[in-house]
Amino acid sequence: MWSNKKQSIPDRIVSISQPHIRPIVRGKAGTAVEFGAKLSASCVDGYIFIERISWDNFNESVDLKAQVEADKEFTGFYPESVHVDKIYRTRENRAWCKERGIRISGPPLGRPPLNVSKEVQKQASEDEKIRNAIEGKFGEGKRRFSIGRVMAKLADTAQTVIAITFLVMNLSRILRQILWEFFVQFFPNITFGAGMIKKSNRWVNEG
Numbered sequence: 001m002w003s004n005k006k007q008s009i010p011d012r013i014v015s016i017s018q019p020h021i022r023p024i025v026r027g028k029a030g031t032a033v034e035f036g037a038k039l040s041a042s043c044v045d046g047y048i049f050i051e052r053i054s055w056d057n058f059n060e061s062v063d064l065k066a067q068v069e070a071d072k073e074f075t076g077f078y079p080e081s082v083h084v085d086k087i088y089r090t091r092e093n094r095a096w097c098k099e100r101g102i103r104i105s106g107p108p109l110g111r112p113p114l115n116v117s118k119e120v121q122k123q124a125s126e127d128e129k130i131r132n133a134i135e136g137k138f139g140e141g142k143r144r145f146s147i148g149r150v151m152a153k154l155a156d157t158a159q160t161v162i163a164i165t166f167l168v169m170n171l172s173r174i175l176r177q178i179l180w181e182f183f184v185q186f187f188p189n190i191t192f193g194a195g196m197i198k199k200s201n202r203w204v205n206e207g
Contacts, residue, residue, distance in 0.1 A: 020155040024057045036150070037162060042067055043134040044075075047170050053159050061088045065096055078102055083131035105131060137169065145169060 001009055013019045014035065023033045040052040040060045051067045052058075064084070072078050081103040082088075089106045097104045105127035141147035145165050152158040 018153055018155075020055050022056050037158060039162070040067070041134065041137070041166070042071065043137055044071065044079075046133065046173055048134070048137045048166050050163060050166055053162060055155060059087070061090050061093060064088050064093045068097075068100075068102070081105065081127075083127050085131075141165060141169060 001007070011022070014023055015021045021035050023035055024038055025032065026034050036055075038054050038057060039050060040058075040063055042049050042051055051070070052060075052063060064082075068078065068082065078100050079102060082097065083105040086106065089104065089109070091109060094104055094109070105124075107124070138147075145168060147162065147165050150158050150161050152161050
């Protein structure tokens with residue numbers, strides 16, 4: 001920086017013990033810059049899948065097509081709808097989903113309409129509830145599985161810890177489903193505070 005008379009340098013080291021860590025500007029209230037791995041993940045029927053792990057910042061919207069195609073390869077068909085954050089709702093992604101008969105959540109581009117029907121409002125509300133599933137998974141990972149406190153020092157080791165954490169979260173969901181079906185079959189008169197988990201052919205993504 002001194003020799004070239006510059007104020008910044010690409011891939012500068014911000015941690016001596018973890019030189020792979022990059023500062024990622026998020027612009028959130030109270031935490032403008034975050035340090036650590038950035039994840040792009042999808043949630044299908046309550047199961048979370050890691051689509052991408054990177055120590056550098058990236059625009060997750062460019063990954064939507066590849067992630068939906070990966071879901072199609074896994075399930076054999078395109079999802080009925082995708083429920084995404086605002087950054088994914090680009091004109092290109094909308095057109096791509098429309099060509100394949102996939103409904104993408106969120107309002108259309110352009111000026112918001114003055115009069116919105118109750119059906120559209122209800123659909124938007126349902127879409128937002130479904131998209132909250134991925135937010136809940138990240139919250140669950142931080143609250144119950146310490147995904148926000150990865151102590152591994154090496155990049156590969158940290159990525160392994162992150163992947164195993166999400167694997168355990170999926171296994172935990174499978175166990176809950178098995179226990180639920182057991183109680184429903186052998187103890188049909190028992191009632192629980194939470195209702196049954198409704199499965200749906202919906203794909204949720206969050207970066």
